[in-house]
Amino acid sequence: MAKSGKKFSKHAVTRQGDAPRKTLSRRSVVKAVGVAGGAAALGFPAPFVNAAQKEIRFLNGEPTVESVRAMKFAAAQYEKETGVKVQMDTVPVGKAFEKLQTGIKAGRPYDIGTLFFIGDVVLLASEGQLAPLNEIIEQYEWGPRILFPIDGNYYWYPYDYNLCWINYRRDLYDKHGLKEPANWTELMENMAALKGEGDDMTENGILHPISSSSATNYFSFGYMWAEGGQVFDDNWNVVLDQGDVKKSVISYLDYFNDLTDLMPTGIAQAEWGVGLRGFRSGQLSHAPGTGRAIDVIRTTDEEMAQKIGIFPFPSSDGKQVAVNHGYDGWVVLDTPQTEEAMKFMKWFSDEHLINFLHTSAVHYQPARMDIYEDPRWLAHPALEQYSHITSWQKRFLTDPDVVIASIDSAGPVADLRSAKVFRSYALPEMLQNKILKGMDSSEAVDVAANKIRDVVSGG
Amino acid sequence: MGGDRTIYGLFFFGLALTAVVIVYPAVYAIELSFQNAQSFISEPEWVGFDNYVRVLQDAEFWNALWRGIVFAGTAILLQIVLGIGFAMLLDAAIPFKRAFRGIAILPYLLPTLIVALTFRWMLNDPIGVITVAMQDLGFGTVDWFGSPTLAMGIVITISVWIWTPFVTVAILAGLQSVPESLYEAAKVDGASAWQRFWHVTIPQLGPVLTVVVLLRAIWMFNKFDIVWLMTGGGPLQATEHLPILAYRKAFQSYDVSTGATVSTISFLILAVAVLIYFRMFPLDTKD
Numbered sequence: 001m002a003k004s005g006k007k008f009s010k011h012a013v014t015r016q017g018d019a020p021r022k023t024l025s026r027r028s029v030v031k032a033v034g035v036a037g038g039a040a041a042l043g044f045p046a047p048f049v050n051a052a053q054k055e056i057r058f059l060n061g062e063p064t065v066e067s068v069r070a071m072k073f074a075a076a077q078y079e080k081e082t083g084v085k086v087q088m089d090t091v092p093v094g095k096a097f098e099k100l101q102t103g104i105k106a107g108r109p110y111d112i113g114t115l116f117f118i119g120d121v122v123l124l125a126s127e128g129q130l131a132p133l134n135e136i137i138e139q140y141e142w143g144p145r146i147l148f149p150i151d152g153n154y155y156w157y158p159y160d161y162n163l164c165w166i167n168y169r170r171d172l173y174d175k176h177g178l179k180e181p182a183n184w185t186e187l188m189e190n191m192a193a194l195k196g197e198g199d200d201m202t203e204n205g206i207l208h209p210i211s212s213s214s215a216t217n218y219f220s221f222g223y224m225w226a227e228g229g230q231v232f233d234d235n236w237n238v239v240l241d242q243g244d245v246k247k248s249v250i251s252y253l254d255y256f257n258d259l260t261d262l263m264p265t266g267i268a269q270a271e272w273g274v275g276l277r278g279f280r281s282g283q284l285s286h287a288p289g290t291g292r293a294i295d296v297i298r299t300t301d302e303e304m305a306q307k308i309g310i311f312p313f314p315s316s317d318g319k320q321v322a323v324n325h326g327y328d329g330w331v332v333l334d335t336p337q338t339e340e341a342m343k344f345m346k347w348f349s350d351e352h353l354i355n356f357l358h359t360s361a362v363h364y365q366p367a368r369m370d371i372y373e374d375p376r377w378l379a380h381p382a383l384e385q386y387s388h389i390t391s392w393q394k395r396f397l398t399d400p401d402v403v404i405a406s407i408d409s410a411g412p413v414a415d416l417r418s419a420k421v422f423r424s425y426a427l428p429e430m431l432q433n434k435i436l437k438g439m440d441s442s443e444a445v446d447v448a449a450n451k452i453r454d455v456v457s458g459g
Numbered sequence: 460m461g462g463d464r465t466i467y468g469l470f471f472f473g474l475a476l477t478a479v480v481i482v483y484p485a486v487y488a489i490e491l492s493f494q495n496a497q498s499f500i501s502e503p504e505w506v507g508f509d510n511y512v513r514v515l516q517d518a519e520f521w522n523a524l525w526r527g528i529v530f531a532g533t534a535i536l537l538q539i540v541l542g543i544g545f546a547m548l549l550d551a552a553i554p555f556k557r558a559f560r561g562i563a564i565l566p567y568l569l570p571t572l573i574v575a576l577t578f579r580w581m582l583n584d585p586i587g588v589i590t591v592a593m594q595d596l597g598f599g600t601v602d603w604f605g606s607p608t609l610a611m612g613i614v615i616t617i618s619v620w621i622w623t624p625f626v627t628v629a630i631l632a633g634l635q636s637v638p639e640s641l642y643e644a645a646k647v648d649g650a651s652a653w654q655r656f657w658h659v660t661i662p663q664l665g666p667v668l669t670v671v672v673l674l675r676a677i678w679m680f681n682k683f684d685i686v687w688l689m690t691g692g693g694p695l696q697a698t699e700h701l702p703i704l705a706y707r708k709a710f711q712s713y714d715v716s717t718g719a720t721v722s723t724i725s726f727l728i729l730a731v732a733v734l735i736y737f738r739m740f741p742l743d744t745k746d
Contacts, residue, residue, distance in 0.1 A: 098710075104500045123713060127500055203585075211604075212693040266584035268694045269604035283585075416497070416713055423711040432695045436605050455712075 055085040056337045056344055059103075061096035061114030062328075066359035074352040082347075084340055100333070104129055109333050111341040115156065116328050118148050118408055119419020124331065125155045126416075131332045133157050136346055141369040143397040145404050146327055148414035155331060157345060158367040159353065162326030163396055163404065164218055166206070167279060167289045170309035170388075175200050180311045183318035184223070184255050187286075191262045194285040205262030206286040207278055209270035210432055212425035217407050218324055219275065219288040221427060222313030224252040225405035226322035231421060231452065232411040238456065241449035246442070251316055253434045253441040260435055268436060280304065290326060291363035294389060298362075298382065310389050312402055323396050325406035327367065362386055365393045417456050426451040485726075491719035498715055510720040519696075519704065520721065524728070527700035530611065530686070531679035534618040538675055539668070541619065542626025547656075549627065550634045560631070567624040575688035578617050607697030610690050614698055618685055622678070626671055633667035634660070669740045673733065680729055701725040 060071050068090050075086035089110075091099050096113055097120040103109045109129070115121055124130050132153035146158045166187075172194050173179070181187035191205025208220040221229070228248040233239045240249055260267070264278065279287035280297060287293070298305035312321035332341045354376045357364040361382040371377045372394055383390050396402050408422040421427075430448035433439040439447070492510055494503035514520050549560050566574070581589045582603045593601050604610050637660060645655045661668075683702040686692065692699035692707065699707070701721055709718025 101498060101500050119713065123498055124500075127498070127502070129500065210694075212691060212696070264585060265600045265602045265605070267605070268602060269579075269690075420712055420714075423707075423713070429695060432693070436607075436694055458714075 053083065053085055054337070054340055055087055056111040056341050057087045057089065057103075058344075059096055059099055059110040059113040060088055060090040061093060061116065062359075063090050063092055064360065067356065070352070070356045070359045074348055074355070077352070078344060078347060082343075084344070086344060100124070104333075109335050111333055111335050111337045112345065113331050113333065114328065115331055117419065117422075118327070118414045119416055119422070121148065121156050121329070121331060122150060122414050122416050122419065124333075125150050125153075129333055130155045131334045131338045131342070133332060133342070133345065136342070136349060140349075143367050143369055145325065145409065146367045148409070150414055156329040157331075157349070158327050158329035160328050160357065160364040160367055161393075161397070162290050162292075162328060162363070163365065163393070164222060164288055164290055164324035164326055165310045165312050165392070165396075166222070166286055167293055168286045168309050168311065169194070169202070169279075169307055171307040172200055172202070172285055173309070180309070181314055183314050184316045186318075187314055188259065188262065191285055195262060202285040203283045204264045204278070205284065206259065206288070207263050207267060207270060207275040207284055208256070208259070208288060209274065210267050210428060210435055211269055211271065212428045212432070213271060214422075215270065215272045216428040216431065217422055217425070218326065220256070220431060221252075221407065222288065222322050222324045223255060223315070224249060225324065225403050226313045226315035226320050227252050228315070228320070230405075230410070231407060231418065231427075234412045236411055236415075236417060236456070238449050238452050240452060241445050246445055249445050250441040253430070253444060255316065256431065257434055257441075268432070288324075291365060291389070291393070292360065294362045294386060295360045295382075298386075305386075308389070310392050312392075312396065320401055320403060322403035322405060325404050325409050329367075362389060362393075365390075369397070420455050421452050424451060424455040426455065488719045489723050491716055492723045494716055496715045497713045501715070503716075506716075510716050511724070514717060514720045514724065520701075520724075522696070523699055523701050523704040523721075526611070526698065527680060527702075530615060530618075530698070530700055531676060531682070534615050534622075534679050535672065535675045537615070537619045538623045538626050539672060541623045542671075543630050543664075545623065545627040546630035546634055547660075549631055563627055564624045566621050567628075569621070571621065571684045572688065574617065574621055575685055578613070579689065582613065604690060605694060607695055610694055610698050614686050614689050617689065618679065618682065621685070622675065626675065629667055629671045630664060633664045637663040665740075666742065669742055673736060676736075677729060677733070681725075 058071070058075070060068065062068070062071070068088075071088050071090075075088045079085050089099075094116070096115060097117065100110055100113045100115075100120075115124075121130070132155055134154050136157065137147065137154040142158070143161065146161065147154050148156065148158075168180075168190075173190070176193055178190050178193060181190050188205075194200075194202050195205055196202075209216045210220065228245065229252055230239050230245045239245045264283070266274075275284065275287040276289055276293045276296070278284040279289075279293070280301075294305055294308060297308065312323050314321055330345070332338060332345060335341070353368075354371065354374065357366060357371070357377065358380045361380045366372060366377065377383070396404065406422075407427055408418055410418040410421065426448045429451070430444050433444040433447060434441060491503070493505060493507060495506045495510070496503040545563060549556065549563060553559065581587045584590050584600060584602070590601060590603070593599075601609070603613055641659050641663070642655055645659050650658065681702055683706065686698050686700065687703060687706070690698040692703040702725070705718045705721040705725065707718075708714045708721060712718075
């Protein structure tokens with residue numbers, strides 16, 4: 001390129017030297033003024049406009065109508081109060097990280113973004129793309145295992161917990177005189193008692209997906225966490241196939257295998273929402289899920305929603321229970337507008353977060369503990385109406401016997417290693433080896449542990 | 460002179476467009492395969508051929524390659540055989556020939572996403588129409604996506620269903636150019652229907668078949684959408700071929716470099732296969 005550039009200049013100089021000198025005509029003056037005007041029009045407006053009104057760009061990853069409306073309302077309010085425009089863009093669930101990366105790569109990063117996976121936060125932070133939110137975070141009291149600090153800094157503002165528990169048909173439990181199960185045996189007995197034909201019975205007990213998918217990672221390992229299953233120890237050693245942990249995982253696999261007798265076929269292709277549909281249509285008496293299920297059902301079928309109860313995943317002996325970890329949050333990117341973005345976050349956190357949480361009142365379980373006492377939050381009628389659910393939700397965070405664990409958050413701190421294990425689907429494959437191939441549980445655990453070691457070592 | 464300018468203008472526009480949307484991404488992907496980068500925004504580190512050595516030593520890669528060959532090979536074979544059969548049928552004197560020709564192309568016109576969703580519903584348990592039909596026929600409840608062999612069979616079958624019409628139409632067009640006199644001469648020589656098909660039709664369709672097989676091979680080997688939408692590469696990675704492996708590495712496993720390396724190797728394999736194919740079946744036989 002440089003070579004051809006030089007050639008061109010030389011040629012141009014020679015031609016200029018040979019050309020006769022021109023006089024200044026009216027046309028050339030008009031042309032020059034036109035060119036200068038055009039250049040000015042292209043060059044000057046950007047800084048001028050920026051000076052006139054500051055703008056921060058917010059990538060919203062919660063696409064429901066109510067959530068988008070709440071975010072846009074907040075943006076409009078903020079502009080009214082401060083004069084700073086908040087450009088609110090919304091992407092489908094799961095597409096926010098891609099969009100954030102694209103913005104960074106294109107040289108026009110978003111100032112604030114929504115993320116649902118802690119691995120994405122770790123990656124962006126390690127690349128120096130995020131600004132720490134320490135000042136804002138330290139002002140509030142937070143629930144357990146939600147802040148995911150990285151090297152002593154808080155790089156995200158978690159707005160909710162998306163814990164996964166077991167939904168059950170409260171009405172059928174009442175009719176059959178069943179009580180919430182305390183251990184694996186009781187859970188299976190309850191499912192078996194409700195399985196059958198006719199009114200007040202369901203075709204199957206529960207549906208846990210086993211496909212290589214995020215849905216399986218999220219919906220199918222609660223029993224394992226309750227039983228004491230672990231992926232890593234505090235030094236990032238893979239302990240899935242070690243000592244007592246291996247025994248727990250084997251017990252879990254054997255139990256899961258027994259549980260498949262109470263599941264419909266098609267668990268190898270089941271994805272998000274399949275269990276919920278089966279539950280809602282009366283085919284299942286239980287379904288793993290989150291508050292989203294309650295909110296979705298209550299908007300269309302209030303009566304059905306009232307029939308739903310929840311409990312955590314039990315362990316075999318009932319000594320411990322677990323919920324699968326889930327979370328959502330916002331990050332502030334390191335951009336020229338970071339300072340403005342931080343101001344907005346602070347304002348939003350104090351003034352509008354609760355409005356936003358109310359857009360899916362049961363699902364958006366607050367990550368900030370102070371909100372549970374805030375009269376503004378408590379004022380939402382659904383929280384009282386579904387107190388049998390929301391009281392459990394709070395207990396999940398405060399009861400020391402409740403384990404909050406997940407594959408993506410496994411290990412001593414937030415790290416890409418656990419994120420990679422999540423995306424390798426090593427644990428769903430462990431289930432597939434057991435259920436579809438009939439592999440011995442011990443061997444299935446060994447295969448999974450070896451794959452995890454391979455993934456962690458970069459293989 | 461004005462016409463020349465237009466032609467050159469269009470040519471350079473096309474060239475620029477190709478450079479931007481094809482050459483640049485391809486070169487970028489190849490560049491990434493020589494680097495170590497977790498994501499597209501990572502600061503890449505030059506690692507030479509390390510990624511290639513690692514990928515070529517990985518059993519996951521070879522398994523995915525083999526699955527791709529099984530998937531593409533079986534699908535192409537079935538598409539060609541069925542495509543020729545349907546083309547012959549639609550070329551024959553059958554009633555409502557035009558209507559049937561129109562209907563035959565329909566699967567090819569449907570968006571892949573629609574096809575995938577439709578088949579997923581039809582195979583769904585417990586309400587899928589095919590699942591219920593199998594139950595009624597006494598086969599019990601078939602767990603279509605729970606068996607590695609069945610899952611591979613399903614993606615091959617659906618691929619054949621969608622893309623056979625392309626082969627049918629191409630062969631049908633080729634059949635129109637076969638001179639009737641050749642068949643008449645063969646008949647005079649006492650050739651049977653099978654002999655006429657094998658010794659007249661197939662050789663006359665040679666150039667069309669060469670192109671069709673080539674295009675189908677390239678498309679099927681790189682086919683991502685239908686497999687991803689139907690099985691996501693599962694169960695137990697039974698349908699995970701090279702395009703899915705590359706996608707999973709690049710976009711799900713924080714390993715853009717390995718994804719790019721798998722893609723580049725896949726491209727090289729295909730390029731070599733195409734070269735060998737052209738040596739065996741040259742398109743230009745005029746000389």
